[in-house]
Every structure is written in C-alpha cells, then in structure tokens.
Amino acid sequence: MSEKPKKELTKSQILSKKITDEYLDEAFRAKEEGRIVCYTTAISPVEILVAHDIIPIYPENHSVANLAAKKGAQMCSYVEGMGYSSHLCAYARCDLAYRATGFTVTRGIPEPDMFLACNAQCFTLTKWFQVLSRRGGGLPLFVFDTPQYIRDGKAREEIIKYCVLQLKELIALIETVTKRKFDYDRLREVIKYSREASLLYRKFLDMAAHIPSPISIFDALIGMAITVYRRGTPQCVEYYRTLCEETQEKVDKGIGVLPKEKEKFRLYWENLPIWFKFSDHAKLLGSYGGVILTSLYVHAWSFEFDLDKDPLYTLSENYVSRFSNVTLEDRVDMALDLFKRYSLNGMLMFMNRSCKAVSFAVPTLKEILTKKTGIPALVFESDMGDQRFYSEAQIRTRIEAYFETLERLGLARKAA
Amino acid sequence: MWEKMSYEEILECAVDPYPSIREWKKRTGKRVLGTTFADVPEEVIWAFDILPTTIMGTTKPLKKAQALLPDNACSLARSNLELVLSYETDLFDGFVLPQVCDTTQHLSDIWRLNVKGKYFESYLAPRQTDRESAKYWVRKEIERLIDSLSAFTGKRIDESDLKRSVDLHNENKRLLKEIYDFKRNNPSSLSNRVFFSLVKLSQQVAKDELNETIRRVKESLKDGTKDGYIDVILAGITCEPMEIYDLFDEIKLNVVADNLLIGSRYLAGEVDPGEDLLDRLAARHFKRGFFSPIHGNVFGEFEELRRLYRENGAKAIIYIHIEFCESQEYDLPDLKKMMKREGIPMHVVETEYQTTSLSHLRTRLQAFFESIKGT
Ligand code: SF4
Numbered sequence A: 001m002s003e004k005p006k007k008e009l010t011k012s013q014i015l016s017k018k019i020t021d022e023y024l025d026e027a028f029r030a031k032e033e034g035r036i037v038c039y040t041t042a043i044s045p046v047e048i049l050v051a052h053d054i055i056p057i058y059p060e061n062h063s064v065a066n067l068a069a070k071k072g073a074q075m076c077s078y079v080e081g082m083g084y085s086s087h088l089c090a091y092a093r094c095d096l097a098y099r100a101t102g103f104t105v106t107r108g109i110p111e112p113d114m115f116l117a118c119n120a121q122c123f124t125l126t127k128w129f130q131v132l133s134r135r136g137g138g139l140p141l142f143v144f145d146t147p148q149y150i151r152d153g154k155a156r157e158e159i160i161k162y163c164v165l166q167l168k169e170l171i172a173l174i175e176t177v178t179k180r181k182f183d184y185d186r187l188r189e190v191i192k193y194s195r196e197a198s199l200l201y202r203k204f205l206d207m208a209a210h211i212p213s214p215i216s217i218f219d220a221l222i223g224m225a226i227t228v229y230r231r232g233t234p235q236c237v238e239y240y241r242t243l244c245e246e247t248q249e250k251v252d253k254g255i256g257v258l259p260k261e262k263e264k265f266r267l268y269w270e271n272l273p274i275w276f277k278f279s280d281h282a283k284l285l286g287s288y289g290g291v292i293l294t295s296l297y298v299h300a301w302s303f304e305f306d307l308d309k310d311p312l313y314t315l316s317e318n319y320v321s322r323f324s325n326v327t328l329e330d331r332v333d334m335a336l337d338l339f340k341r342y343s344l345n346g347m348l349m350f351m352n353r354s355c356k357a358v359s360f361a362v363p364t365l366k367e368i369l370t371k372k373t374g375i376p377a378l379v380f381e382s383d384m385g386d387q388r389f390y391s392e393a394q395i396r397t398r399i400e401a402y403f404e405t406l407e408r409l410g411l412a413r414k415a416a
Numbered sequence B: 001m002w003e004k005m006s007y008e009e010i011l012e013c014a015v016d017p018y019p020s021i022r023e024w025k026k027r028t029g030k031r032v033l034g035t036t037f038a039d040v041p042e043e044v045i046w047a048f049d050i051l052p053t054t055i056m057g058t059t060k061p062l063k064k065a066q067a068l069l070p071d072n073a074c075s076l077a078r079s080n081l082e083l084v085l086s087y088e089t090d091l092f093d094g095f096v097l098p099q100v101c102d103t104t105q106h107l108s109d110i111w112r113l114n115v116k117g118k119y120f121e122s123y124l125a126p127r128q129t130d131r132e133s134a135k136y137w138v139r140k141e142i143e144r145l146i147d148s149l150s151a152f153t154g155k156r157i158d159e160s161d162l163k164r165s166v167d168l169h170n171e172n173k174r175l176l177k178e179i180y181d182f183k184r185n186n187p188s189s190l191s192n193r194v195f196f197s198l199v200k201l202s203q204q205v206a207k208d209e210l211n212e213t214i215r216r217v218k219e220s221l222k223d224g225t226k227d228g229y230i231d232v233i234l235a236g237i238t239c240e241p242m243e244i245y246d247l248f249d250e251i252k253l254n255v256v257a258d259n260l261l262i263g264s265r266y267l268a269g270e271v272d273p274g275e276d277l278l279d280r281l282a283a284r285h286f287k288r289g290f291f292s293p294i295h296g297n298v299f300g301e302f303e304e305l306r307r308l309y310r311e312n313g314a315k316a317i318i319y320i321h322i323e324f325c326e327s328q329e330y331d332l333p334d335l336k337k338m339m340k341r342e343g344i345p346m347h348v349v350e351t352e353y354q355t356t357s358l359s360h361l362r363t364r365l366q367a368f369f370e371s372i373k374g375t
C-alpha cells in the first residue's frame, strides 16, 4: 500500500513547532533550574510572569490537545467516578483526569508551584485551580479579579485603578516567592513584544476579510496557540510576522480556503470550537460552500497595549475588556464590527455545555444579532470536548437546513 | 401586615412573599428593588426608602426562562429569571445584580436586555478577599451604589439615614440570633421551618414591620425539650423548597448551626458600631462568610463545619447541593473526602427548585439517620 505523501510544512508551521518544543523543554527544566512554574488562565496578564522569568503553563491548552485527540469522553467519565459532575468544563474534567491517571496524548505539563487566575475569562478556572492548589497542599493562588467592564466611564476608571492595585499585589507576591526584585523595565520590554505580536496576530485574523478568505477559523485557532502561551517573547513576534507573510502571499495570489466562486457562506462562529470535530466541520461546511471566518473567541488575544501608558495600567485596560468580561451590549458591538468588516452572511451559535461563562449569554446575543443584521442564526447545543453530548446526524441535518434557509432568503453570496 | 403574622402566615409568606410586597408597595407608595444573593448592602438601599428584596427563586413552573438559560444552569438562576419575566413582572422598580459565578457572569445583562424599562445596577463585589485591594474595592462599590441610587431617586442620603437603616437591620439580625439560640436548645418549641422562614423573610420584606413579628415570636416562646431530637449542622447556599424543613421537623432533626446564606452567613452580617458607616459596611463584607461561592476555600469550610459540629455536639452535617451549581461541585468531592477522613457523617441532599422529590428525599434522609444510629 502506498503511503499518502506528507504535505510539506510551511515556514510558520516549522516555527510554531520549534517554539512549542523549546517552551516545553524549558518548562520541564524549570524545576532543576530553580525556576517557578505558574499555572495560569489563557487570558491573564502573563506579561508580568514572563518579565519575572516565571514559566507560565496553561492547563487549558493541555486539555485542548487531549480533547482534539478525541479523548474527552474517556477522560471526563473518569472524573465523574471521582465525584465531579458531567456538566463541568471539559478542560477542567480532562485536566483532573490527567492528574489522577497520568494519561495524556502529549508529554504532559510540569507540576505547578503557584497559580494565577484571571476571572475576565470565567470563574471555572478559579474553582479548578482551587482544586489543584489543595492537591498541592495549599499552593499560592492569586485571583486577578476583573469586575465586569460595565458601560460607565467613571466606573471603568475605578475598575482599572482596582486592577492596577491588584497587579502591584501580584508583583509583591512573586517577589516574595522568588526572592527577587521585579524589574519594571523588563516588563516594558515584554509588553512591547506582546503588543507587536498582538498587532500582527490581529492583522493575520483580519485577512479573513478578503474575498475569498485565505484563512478559516480553523487556521485562526491553530495560529492562535503561540500568542496564547508565548506572548511577551521575540519568538512570538517572529512567528506572527512569518504567518502574516504567508497569508498575505495567499491573498496576493487570490488563494482562498474555498475558491472565490464557491465561497457562498461567510460565517461567524460564537463560542469555543468543538475540538474533536475540528477538521470534520471544516470539510462539512466547505461541501456546502460555507467557511467559518471568525469569532470573538479568537479575537480575545488581539490586545492593544499602549506603550505610552503606565505598564500596569495598559495591562489592566486590556485584560479587563476582553469579550467575555464586557456587557452583552458591548459584545454585540464587537460581533457586529466583525460582521461588517468581514462581510459575513451567516452565523453559527454554539451553546457549549462546558462553558457556561460564554454560553449562557448566547440566546440573548443571538436575538440581538439576528435583529440587527437580518441574518438568521443556527443555534445548536453540544460540548466542546465531551463527545457524549454531540450528535453527528442532528448537526448535519441542521447545517444543511440552515444553508437552505440562507439560500432561500437570498443571503448566499453570488458566484463572481 | 408583616408585623403581626401568625406561624401559618409566616410559612405562607416565606414561600411566596410577593403578594404581600405588592400590597406594601401600594400602601406605602415606596419602591422595591430586587437583588440576588451576593453581599449587596441592603442597608444602603433601605436608607433611600426603598425595599431591598432578595429574589430567591420560585418553585412555580418555568415558561420563558428555558429559552434564555439552558437546562445546565442552576434552578436558582433559572427560576429567578422566570419570576421576573412571568410571575412578578410589575412588582420590581429595578434590580441591583451581582456576578458570583459562571452562571451569573452575564445574568445581569440577560435580565437587563429582557426586562425593559427598569432601573438596573451591577454590584461588583470583589471575587478575591484576602488582599488590601479588596477592601478598597468594596468601599468604592458601596459609594458607586449610593451615587447610582441617588441618581435613580433624585435624593441624597446622609449619615443619619444610613445609621437608622443599619440600626434596623442590626436589630433584625440580633433578634433572629436570639431566637436561634433558643431554638437550638428547645427544638420542640420552635420548628426549623418557622425559624428559617423568618430568616428568609428578613431578606425580603420590610424589617421595621417584620421585627415586630420576630419580637412577638420571641416573647411567646416557652421552654421545650430536646428529647428525641437529633442535632445537625446544615451547610450550603440555601435550602429550597422550604418543605425540606418540614422533612427535618418530621424526622426530628434539630438544626443547631449552619453556614447557609439564608442562615448564619446572613446573621453574621451585623455592622459594628463606630465612626464612618461606609467603612464599617465595607468591613462587614469581610467579617461574615462570603455570599459568593467563588471564594470556596474548602479547607476553611471544612474547619468551620467541623468546629460547628464539635462545639454543638451534632450528630451529622447535611449539605444542601443545588443541582448544576458548579461552584459547589468543584468543592464537594474534596469536602466529602475531608469529612470522611475526619469521621464526620455528612449527607448530601440534592435539590432543584422545580423537581425536588420530597418523598425520595425523606427515604434517603431516614436511611442516613438510621445508619448513623447504628454506628
Ligand atoms: S471553556 Fe469556558 S469555563 Fe472552561 S476554562 Fe474556558 S472560559 Fe472557563
């Protein structure tokens, strides 16, 4: 039997692998080198840790690897036997299963010395980290509390002040843990790298505005990984520069995920992805001329740090204003901006059982978005990682029916 | 109205206080603001001559909430939303809403966008509590709430308005604590159901009137007995439906201490006397067990429950779990383990506002207490 020829890796893919390997090697060496490993949330002011030479580890990312490898149901049911219920976040369940069994499809992640949870994302991570902290006998857990960024200028100023105060407390804590003085100049440098990488990352995401789009959300999700765990480093900047160049080349050549004449449905996706259906979904949608271009989730890492501002201030401003921590009215505005800029003509609204923080707003969000855009939405419920809550047949039928509706309403893009 | 309630009226009102609140509103011409559990300083709202009412779910059927909150949201959140969308649409003049967990993260937005034309304010209590910044923040939030209520009512309050309100609320808590002390030793004279109904009502109706009833209840208490009763500690957030207390009464369980929000965590919220009331209100936030389960320090909860269990010579702990409350669910497996290791019997009661089966609960509770007697 002849083997399928291996697709040659692109420059950015080679770079991504190199950065990831180096990062994990460094993380696993941390203990020998007397460095601190801090578990943190995907959205958290990690620049402070990076500036202080602390290794940030993201248990969420590790869970993604296991969920994408379709190990969700197996790992989740294991922790149910430990007393954790089936409707908790699949990232947390998967991680707790890893702690209990050591099972993972990757090389695993090093054990933590401390935790930093930022609740701009959700409260689950705080609760999950509390479990891990107890498991470690009471390891330090710093909660960076980001009150909802409500629409009130004066309140926002106060919220930022409160956040800045907390970042100072975080710095005091890591100074105590490491017995080293914090270096603010180094922090400025790290934020500079973060800013540069974020702008490039955003530029990459925004290339989805081209018709045909050179990237789909699946490319965005793969491309997102490096900024999630390596922002604040020059390697991260280099990666996004390369990725932007490669994607620009596709734009210049008119190469789309789907050929221009076949790109009928340019779709918005609400929520996190269904990790174990990643490529299947891309193929399925593609067969109908559909391509998901973007979501607020992938944009959560396009920060806009302002180097002229106090570093703690600009960090606070950015982290407190993520889509998951603003009011629904602001979230609607953020989504509408994407609809406009990317010429979207459809929306898939995923109610993710795992992620209550993001999902519970979806029905209300859908009502407003459909009213404001005139585009109907497909709402469906499943789980981002636990296959037991996924029904293939049902989702296929509904997607098919949805595209028919869009066609009928004359919303499909006409072939050029 | 609330000042002369019989036991029966107390029980009835605690299940559905809203008709009487409507009547009060009509009679006094004053406003009512709804809040949900979360350390909202009720004294501040009352100082504006507004009735603060903690909305605590309903056991009535869900109609509209299902379309807005999926079935893996806790029934407290779902039934609270139902209550304002279907059952008490016109009662509240507005809401002061918190965010304490993933379920409530966007709940204030969902309420605001689906309940039109009312006053809405978020109360952003800190979700970290062991650092100086939290103290700073609580005070700032109280000040912001005062400014917001001033803008809503067109009225300013001074220290004396606030003091009057604080005194009234403190008195309420003192009276309830005195009754709790009595009940602990005389369970045959005062049922769990009546006592916890009074605590619940205290968070919902006007205390200047209710305190009269509580006083009368207190004065009417006659020494009873503890014979045949089993002393237990009640743990959790809230214990609903209220008929669960009837079950406790029926099988002669005497709740001698608790860490419920509709219980000791509320009663511990007396504001200390001294200068600068705002500072003291802020200090109170850190004095009592936090309303928000995000702080779930299981080591702390375990130690607290163990202390209550030992000091009161209780026979068991009953933990009330609200189904789908993820905050409790991250804590429970470890809490159970710690209790087991310590040899403290703990029974977890699963509750749901719409579907709790009392007969099933009774069987399980009876079996649990039979097994304890056997040990
Ligand atoms: S998926 Fe949702 S609940 Fe889970 S960690 Fe991420 S934001 Fe939190």
Ligand code: SF4
Pocket (backbone or CB within 6 Å): B074, B075, B076, B077, B100, B101, B102, B103, B104, B237, B293, B322, B324, B325, B326, B327, B328
């Ligand atoms: S803390 Fe638990 S009971 Fe309270 S609203 Fe959140 S999920 Fe529901």
